[in-house]
Amino acid sequence: MDIVVCIKQVPETNEIGWDPKTGTLIRESTGGILNPNDKNAIEAALQLREKHGGLITAISMGPPQAGDALREALGMGADKAILLSDRQFAGADTLSTSYALSLALKKIVRFDLILCGKESSDGMTAQVGPQLAELLNLPQLTNAMEIIINSNSVRIKQKLEDGFRILKTSFPALITVEREMNQPRIPPMDSIMEAYREKDVLVWGVGNLGGDKERIGLKGSPTQSRKVYTKIVKKGEITLLEGEPDKVARELIQILKNKDLL
Amino acid sequence: MSTDNLEEYNGLCVFIEQRDGNPARVSLELLDEGRTLADKLGADVTAILIGENVSGIAQELIYYGADRVIIADDPIAKDYRTEVYTDIIVEQVLKEKPEILLIGATCIGRDLAPRLSARLNTGCTADCTELDIDTEMRLIIAIKPFFGRNLMADIVCPFHRPQMVTVRPGVMELKAQDRGRKGELIYIDINLKEADTKVKVLETVRSTSDAVSLEEADKVVAAGMGVDNQEGFEMLKELADLLGAQIGTTSLPVDAGWISEDKKIGQTGKTIRPRLYIGCGVSGAIQHSAGMINSELIVAINTNPKADIFNFADYGIIGDVSKIVPALIKELKSIKDLT
Ligand SMILES: Cc1cc2nc3c(=O)[nH]c(=O)nc-3n(C[C@H](O)[C@H](O)[C@H](O)COP(=O)(O)OP(=O)(O)OC[C@H]3O[C@@H](n4cnc5c(N)ncnc54)[C@H](O)[C@@H]3O)c2cc1C
Numbered sequence: 119m120d121i122v123v124c125i126k127q128v129p130e131t132n133e134i135g136w137d138p139k140t141g142t143l144i145r146e147s148t149g150g151i152l153n154p155n156d157k158n159a160i161e162a163a164l165q166l167r168e169k170h171g172g173l174i175t176a177i178s179m180g181p182p183q184a185g186d187a188l189r190e191a192l193g194m195g196a197d198k199a200i201l202l203s204d205r206q207f208a209g210a211d212t213l214s215t216s217y218a219l220s221l222a223l224k225k226i227v228r229f230d231l232i233l234c235g236k237e238s239s240d241g242m243t244a245q246v247g248p249q250l251a252e253l254l255n256l257p258q259l260t261n262a263m264e265i266i267i268n269s270n271s272v273r274i275k276q277k278l279e280d281g282f283r284i285l286k287t288s289f290p291a292l293i294t295v296e297r298e299m300n301q302p303r304i305p306p307m308d309s310i311m312e313a314y315r316e317k318d319v320l321v322w323g324v325g326n327l328g329g330d331k332e333r334i335g336l337k338g339s340p341t342q343s344r345k346v347y348t349k350i351v352k353k354g355e356i357t358l359l360e361g362e363p364d365k366v367a368r369e370l371i372q373i374l375k376n377k378d379l380l
Numbered sequence: 381m382s383t384d385n386l387e388e389y390n391g392l393c394v395f396i397e398q399r400d401g402n403p404a405r406v407s408l409e410l411l412d413e414g415r416t417l418a419d420k421l422g423a424d425v426t427a428i429l430i431g432e433n434v435s436g437i438a439q440e441l442i443y444y445g446a447d448r449v450i451i452a453d454d455p456i457a458k459d460y461r462t463e464v465y466t467d468i469i470v471e472q473v474l475k476e477k478p479e480i481l482l483i484g485a486t487c488i489g490r491d492l493a494p495r496l497s498a499r500l501n502t503g504c505t506a507d508c509t510e511l512d513i514d515t516e517m518r519l520i521i522a523i524k525p526f527f528g529r530n531l532m533a534d535i536v537c538p539f540h541r542p543q544m545v546t547v548r549p550g551v552m553e554l555k556a557q558d559r560g561r562k563g564e565l566i567y568i569d570i571n572l573k574e575a576d577t578k579v580k581v582l583e584t585v586r587s588t589s590d591a592v593s594l595e596e597a598d599k600v601v602a603a604g605m606g607v608d609n610q611e612g613f614e615m616l617k618e619l620a621d622l623l624g625a626q627i628g629t630t631s632l633p634v635d636a637g638w639i640s641e642d643k644k645i646g647q648t649g650k651t652i653r654p655r656l657y658i659g660c661g662v663s664g665a666i667q668h669s670a671g672m673i674n675s676e677l678i679v680a681i682n683t684n685p686k687a688d689i690f691n692f693a694d695y696g697i698i699g700d701v702s703k704i705v706p707a708l709i710k711e712l713k714s715i716k717d718l719t
C-alpha cells in the first residue's frame with residue numbers, strides 16, 4: 119500500500135493584516151506550521167502502513183520554508199518527502215496548485231492512495247483534493263471519517279451534514295481526511311531532529327515537472343482577487359451595560375424580559 | 381489556457397442539490413439570487429436538476445426564478461456520486477455554454493464544484509458570502525472574508541468560462557415563490573452505465589436527532605476563546621438551558637477540540653438568524669460575523685472594549701465571562717423561582 123500525502127504549510131495564525139497604503143499583506147506572525155488537518159491525513163497513512171505495509175511519501179508545494187512542514191511529516195514517520203518549490207509556482211490558486219501536484223504525482227508513478235486533509239486552515243476551500251483527483255482521473259472519496267482497506271477495494275465513511283454514507287471504490291483513489299478520523303501523533307523531538315539530520319527533502323522545480331507552463335503559478339490561476347479591503351461590520355448604536363456583574367446581569371435579564379426573549 | 385470565445389458563453393446556471401426529491405434550501409436561495417444577477421446581465425437562468433424521481437420539483441424551481449430546468453431523471457443518479465454528476469453537468473455545460481455556474485457550498489457542493497472546475501479548466505471561488513455583477517465586463521464578483529480579521533476580497537474569473545462560485549447556505553435571503561412565473565422543462569437522457577461507475581454507495585445513514593438545529597434556533601449562546609476551558613463550556617450550557625438557547629461557537633474552540641464542528645457559526649460554519657445571539661468571549665472576526673450578523677438582537681460579553689463585536693452588538697457588557705455568566709445564571713434562576 120503506497121501512499122502519497124499532500125500537505126501544506128499554513129501561517130501560524132490567521133490574523134493577516136492588510137496595509138491599505140502599500141496594498142500589501144502584513145503577516146503578524148511569519149511562522150509557518152503544518153496544516154492541522156493534514157496531520158490527520160499523515161496519521162491515517164501511518165496507521166494504514168502499520169496494517170498493510172508500504173511506503174509513505176509526503177509532498178508539498180510551497181516556498182523553501184515549507185520544507186519544515188515536510189520535516190515534521192518525516193518526524194511523524196513518513197518515509198520520503200518532496201517539496202515543489204520554484205518562484206514560478208508563486209501566486210497559484212487551487213486549480214494551479216492541484217495542476218502542479220498532479221504533475222508531481224505523475225512523476226512518482228507508483229501509489230495506491232493519495233491522502234489530503236479535508237481543508238487547509240488558511241484557504242479552507244477543500245478544493246485541492248477533488249481537483250487533483252480529476253486531473254489524475256482518479257475516484258475521489260471526500261470527508262472521510264474512517265478508511266477500511268480490503269484486498270482490492272477501499273471503503274470510507276463519508277461525513278455529511280445530516281449523517282454519513284459508506285462509499286466504496288478501487289485503487290488508486292484519492293481520499294480527503296476529516297479531523298474526526300484520528301488523533302495525530304506528536305513526533306518526539308529526537309525524531310524531528312533526525313528528520314533534519316538524516317533524511318532528505320527532495321526539491322523539484324518547474325523544470326523537473328515538465329507540463330504546461332501556462333498552467334503554473336499566477337499565470338495559470340483562473341481566479342484573481344480584484345480587490346481586498348477592510349470591512350468593519352456595523353449595525354446600529356450599542357448600549358453598554360456597566361457596573362458589577364450582578365447589576366449588569368439584572369439589567370440584561372430585564373431587557374430580555376421586556377423584549378419577550380425569556 | 382484561457383477559454384476561447386468568451387462571448388459565446390451566456391446565461392447563468394444553478395445546480396439543484398436534492399435529497400429524496402426535496403431541493404436543498406441553498407439551491408433555492410441561489411435561484412433567487414441568480415435571478416437578480418441574471419436580470420442585471422439580461423440573461424437566462426437555467427436550473428440543473430439531477431436524481432431519480434425528481435421531476436416533481438421542476439415546476440417549483442421555475443417559481444423560484446428559473447427560466448429553464450434541465451432534468452436528468454435516472455436510476456443511476458439516485459444517490460449523489462461525483463463521477464456521475466460531473467459527467468452529466470459537464471455535458472450540459474459544454475452544450476449550453478453558461479457564463480456563470482452557481483453551486484451551494486454544502487458537503488455535496490464542495491465535493492462536486494472543484495471536480496467540475498478542474499474538468500472544465502475554469503476557476504471556482506469557494507465559500508462566498510455575497511455575490512455581485514460587473515455588468516460591463518459580464519463578470520460575477522465572488523465576495524468572501526479573506527484571512528485576516530476585517531478583510532474581504534472580491535474575486536473574479538476573467539478569462540475562463542463558466543465562472544464558478546460556491547455559496548454558503550443561509551447567507552442569501554429566500555424570497556417567496558412567484559407562482560405566476562412560466563418556464564421550460566427540458567428532459568435529457570443519461571448515457572452512463574452502472575457497470576462503468578467506479579464508486580458505489582453501500583449505505584446512507586441519516587442522523588435522527590430531534591434537537592433543534594443551530595440554524596433553526598430561536599436563541600443562541602456563542603462561545604468564543606474567552607471561554608477558555610471545558611469548565612467554562614459547562615457554565616455556558618447551563619446559561620443556554622435556562623434561556624432555552626442552543627450553543628454555538630467560533631472556529632477556535634472547534635480547533636481546540638472543546639466542541640464539535642457542527643456548532644461552528646460563520647463563513648465556514650453555520651449561518652444563523654436567531655432572535656437573540658449572546659456572544660461570550662467572541663471577538664467578532666468577519667469570518668464569524670458572516671454567519672450571525674442577521675441575528676435580531678446581539679449581546680456581547682467581552683473584556684476588551686475594542687473588540688470588533690462591539691461594532692455590531694446591540695447591547696455590550698465589557699467584562700469577564702467567568703464573572704458575568706454566573707451572575708446571569710443566578711439572576712435567571714431567581715426569576716424562575718419566583719414564577
Ligand atoms: C478561511 C477562514 C475561515 C474561517 N471561518 C470561520 C468561521 O466560519 N467561523 C468562525 O467563528 N471563525 C472562522 N475563522 C476564524 C476567525 O478568523 C477568527 O479567528 C475566530 O472567529 C476568532 O474566534 P474567537 O472570537 O473565539 O477568538 P479570539 O479572536 O481569540 O477572541 C477571543 C475574545 O475573547 C475575549 N476574552 C478573552 N478572555 C475573556 C474573558 N475571560 N471574558 C470575556 N471575554 C474574554 C478577548 O478580548 C477576545 O476578543 C476563519 C478563518 C479563516 C482563515
Ligand SMILES: Nc1ncnc2c1ncn2[C@@H]1O[C@H](COP(=O)(O)O)[C@@H](O)[C@H]1O
Pocket residue numbers: 124125126153155156159177178179180212215219233234235236237238241242243244245246247
Ligand atoms: N500547496 C499545497 N501543497 C500540498 N498539498 C496541498 C497544498 N494546498 C492544499 N493541499 C492539500 O489539499 C487540502 C485542501 O486544501 P484547500 O483546498 O486549500 O482547503 C489540504 O489539506 C492539503 O492536503
